[in-house]
Amino acid sequence: MRPRLLITRPLPAAVHDRAGVLFDLTIRDSTGPTRPAELADALTEYDAILPSLGDVFSRDVFSAAGAPRCRILANFGAGVNHIDLAAAADAEIAVTNTPGAVTAPTADLAMMLLLMSARRAGEGERLVRSGQWRGWHPVELLGDEVGARTLGIVGMGRIGQEVARRATAGFGMEVLFHNRSPKRPPGPEATQVPLDEVLGRSDFIVVTLPGGVGTRHLIDAEALSLMRPHAHLINVSRGEVVDEAALIEALREKRIAGAALDVYEFEPEVPAALRERDDVVLLPHLGSATRSAREAMGMTALDNLKAFFGGGEPANRVA
Structure with a gap:
């Protein structure tokens, strides 16, 4: 049988x-x-x-x-x-x-979220769909460039390594990363540093950690306080890795420039405090959705x- x-x-x-x-x-x-x-x-x-x-x-x-x-x-x-x-x-x-x-499509999505957050793409699309766009002008929706900026990767597993490849080969980004154990990733040059240094030196931070007790709220209020005011946080790992309440507070106080999320702490519930913000890009857990x-x-x-x-x-x- x-x-x-x-x-x-x-x-x-x-x-x-x-x-x-x-x-x-x-x-x-x-x-x-x-x-x-x-x-x-x-x-x-x-x-x-x-x-x-x-x-x-x-x-x-x-x-x-x-x-x-x-x-x-x-x-x-x-x-x-x-x-x-x-x-x-x-x-x-x-x-x-x-x-x-799941490795390649999730890495693709991480880069897409990074670009969307940097260039305010979600905000721009909502403007066009609303029917309120009045045409091009020189200071509308000014965002950030990605080329030659510093990318911090939290968790250098398979997905983290693929994000690093895309960032260096496609955009010439410098890559710093934090990993729980020493790692020498193949391919692009990347420098392993402590988490606080990744957070403090990076323009964009991509979280690619597994979930679980060991990583829950690794990105908490203290971690967010180390980020630069112009930095963007991108999470394609598990929602509970980021303390959602602390993230909302950091965004409200403009201590970081933006966030782009594919996962949520209490998924599928997404707080109104995130849904209502123009400086947040939100996707419905599409990491491997090809x-x-x-x-x-x-x-x-x-x-x-x-x-x-x-x-x-x-x-x-x-x-």
């Missing part, structure tokens, strides 16, 4: 087609996060689950499942901070992710599942 697999939210059709060949497949038809009670039930009914961001596998969920039938969670996405890895290990459930597929990336993420998750049930070691096992 083929293992029973639950895909918690619809994925690209090619992923469904392949999953249907490999597994006894059930696809939940809702695009919203799966409720905890549903997740607990799924742990008892399926041999494998392919979840995604928002499907919170807490210790309580694992406990409610008792002795689960499920043997593996093949997460759709690189970040796994919505899964209690220690509780999964206690339940003897493996966890995998899909890191490689057709090819989302299909590749699904195929990677299926590769992990195929290896696991074939008796091998999944390439992207995290727990």
Whole structure:
């Protein structure tokens, strides 16, 4: 018998087609996060689950499942901070992710957000759509140039390295970075310095850290106070890395020039204090949202599942 697999939210059709060949497949038809009670039930009914961001596998969920039938969670996405890895290990459930597929599109998006914030593109588009634009004039919506400026990257993993490549090769930016461990990234020259130096010397700061307890509110009021008044903060990592209340206060007091966010601390809730500001660019978590990336993420998750049930070691096992 083929293992029973639950895909918690619809994925690209090619992923469904392949999953249907490999597994006894059930696809939940809702695009919203799966409720905890549903997740607990799924742990008892399926041999494998392919979840995604928002499907919170807490210790309580694992406990409610008792002795689960499920043997593996093949997460759709690189970040796994919505899964209690220690509780999964206690339940003897493996966890995998899909890191490689998200790298390039997320780095592209980081640069897009940087440019949008620097050149006030969101504000300009809203002006045109409002019907209130009265034509070109010399001092309208003056923004900042990007070329030859200093970029600070917080977290020099795969995505951070790709952001650095784009910034140096495309815009001639100097790159400083902070990483929790020493790192010599390939490709463009980049200088590793302490976090406070990244914050204090950079014109643009891109956050590309994983989420979790170790990085929650790393960018807090103190960190924001170190930024230059003309600097922009870009977050494409996880929302909880940035203390949203502290960011709102820094923007109100004009201690930084702007922010561009693809993720939010209490996602999908976005405070009105951010939504109403012209110096903030807001996107609905589009980091990996390209057709090819989302299909590749699904195929990677299926590769992990195929290896696991074939008796091998999944390439992207995290727990």
